[in-house]
Amino acid sequence: MEARIHYLMPMMCSSLAAVGSRLNPYPINIQDGVPLAVDGICKSMVETQGYVCEEHKVTTLDGYILSMQRIPMGRSGKAADKPPVLLQHGLLVDGITWLLNPPHESLGFILADNGYDVWIANTRGTNYSRGHTSLTPNDPAYWEWSWDELVAHDLPASFRFVHDQTGQKMHYVGHSLGTLIAFSAFSQKKLLNMLRSAALLSPIAYLGQMPSPLSRSAADAFLAEDLYWLGLHEFAPRGEAVAKLLEDICKNPNTNCTDLITSFTGPNCCVNSSSTVDFLEHEPQSTATKNMVHLAQMIRQGTIAMFDYGSKEENMNHYGQPTPPNYNMASIPNDLPLFLSYGGKDALSDVNDVQTLLDTLKDHDADKLVVQYREDYAHADFVFGVNANQVVYNPLMAFFKLH
Template sequence: MLWRALILVMVAVVVSVCSMPQDGVESRFISIRRIIDTIISAGFPVEVHDVTTEDGYVLAMHRIPYGRSGPTAERRPVVFLMHGVMSASSHFVSLGADHSIAFNLADAGYDVWMGNARGNAYSRSHVSLNPDDSSEKMDFFDFSWEEIALIDLPAMIDFALAHTGQQKLHYIGHSQGGTVFLVLNSMKTEYNEKIASAHLLAGVGYMANFPNAPLRTIAAMTTPIYALLLSMGLVEISLDALPILLPNDGQKASDYCFGDIKYQAFCDMIGIDIILEDSIIFALEMGGSSIKQIAHYGQNIKDQAFRRWDHGIIRNRIIYGSITPPSYDISKITIDVTMHYSLGDILLDERDVLAMAAVMPNTVPRQISRASFLHVDYIASSDVKELVTDYIIEKLDAAEGR
């Protein structure tokens, strides 16, 4: 009976999250405008660029070309920021002018570009598919983070380089932003020549020691859960529905993390510290993803592996030539990479970070000095500047000969 209970728990979470309010389009529009207003009100310039992928997704990129001191004649190296799962570019500016990594980089003399993966609120568009149509949404959201890595990232990286006339950029990826970096540069190795250096902030790859026991339990049933959700027509996780997930009944948001198990699982996934501060609605309003992205992580957690999407034995044989999906060969990544990690992270284990760093020839692991630093703290904690960002800027300056 346990497997049935787990399915019901996962369905309850996803149904709650996927229930789109009637004014969902309007709320997304307001939120999209909010990041622009946030950047401008902080004293920074902002540009919005739309990039259309080879398979028709329209991705929004946000650019902060210079800092509060104004433009200069000197060349400003490009830094590309990529968000995590159910996240967006807005999270790189959510801590304000003095603590947000995007603002800090711009003030330090860098040309900052922030990407948005297909399916999140900024990139929820396609040249022919309507994500709100009951039929077309099945095709629109039929993607995992491998498509983001192999199609979205190259499109955005190439656009930023072409627009600025530069040959290389520096890459910073949080969580899934690290995952897609690993996938891209192990499968399309030519991008090793386009990225000067990389900083992965809790970049998720190897999962032999995934530390979160409740999510490990749910991940064991990934295949039947995902199949059930598809049969119900559920393909998207949208954080526009958070007010539905956490009802306005007089309780604080943190109360839900210690009650019903479906809320506990959601809180674990998002990050308990944000919820404890009751800032979850503001901090995460601009996220969203396909359920298949989560399912791909679930497959890897279950199999204690870092490998491609598992289609099942028969289709794996047809697509991959083997009954199991091939693993990503990250030893092919030759970029200078720093893998930032913390002991308090419930979604990434130190042993997996060290194992990845040992395989990648020019990679070093770096432990955050605060042991209680959480997976979400890279975008949610005000001390991220002193613990992470200042170090990154120092390394970027050294790489640029400043």
């Protein structure tokens, strides 16, 4: 159990003990938290498959330096003749998520081969986005953020960069946390002037009914808060502190740690076991402990609100009110083209939470909202499923063509 926990990925992996002993905790050379390797995602993941790829750097208004990759043409060499698409990954992973399966199964490559100008975002704290204009990841201040800052800074910086580089409005695809930050930004009327449509896979807005035993155990036990207040600012899934956290969770008799992927994500129907090994060569990756605390607050409270600092006084200092402001999903413009795809087996994007979201979108223009339900899909199937190209990505591209 202990060896397994030390290489646990709390969102998308299983049977880690079998491969953990031969994994490098970081597949790239890192000094002061900054990658030194010259071969970034383009060289390691895209060009090896025969695609042209560009590496870009994007600086947020609060000083974080993010990596971004562009695949400007398909493997045939024909330049993109369709609009740009921005791909935004989920929690504890980076943009490699969209490239791990073979090209005919990976959304990043599929879009490029279908004529789209593909842009891949990587949020702050991930392996290739650990730069900052004045801080290093060794500074506690570097990790003083939650997904509020991804809404306020990372997502707008990525949108502006793609828009400035291409001169076009873009389509957006988010998975998991990538959907939450998009919903929240759209609810504040942000980014809409640069957006054609948005496809949200495993949509997360409300988390109050999440059935994932391990995630709920961690949230209910306030364990992430313990790490935060003890001064662990970086939530590193491969680190000793997180391993100890997970060990404590697994002591709960109601938590099954013998099948971690099912406990966290639900029973994925269609993920090839070889993809897990490839996944572990690159993931999981760090996030801020404060970000994990914020998600735990959502699970416990069932609300979509900004980070709760734990007291009326602190909230007043940050927000000018005693409680954190809410993100109002009903404020998402009714004419914004949305494609939502969710799964019946997903333990993180639970069907009841998705229904709560859909209820808030009940007045959305009928011709601008497509909702797809896959009874057999769990959380990881939407990005790693061997049949996702047929059952999710083809309908997604058909939706793009309409907008």
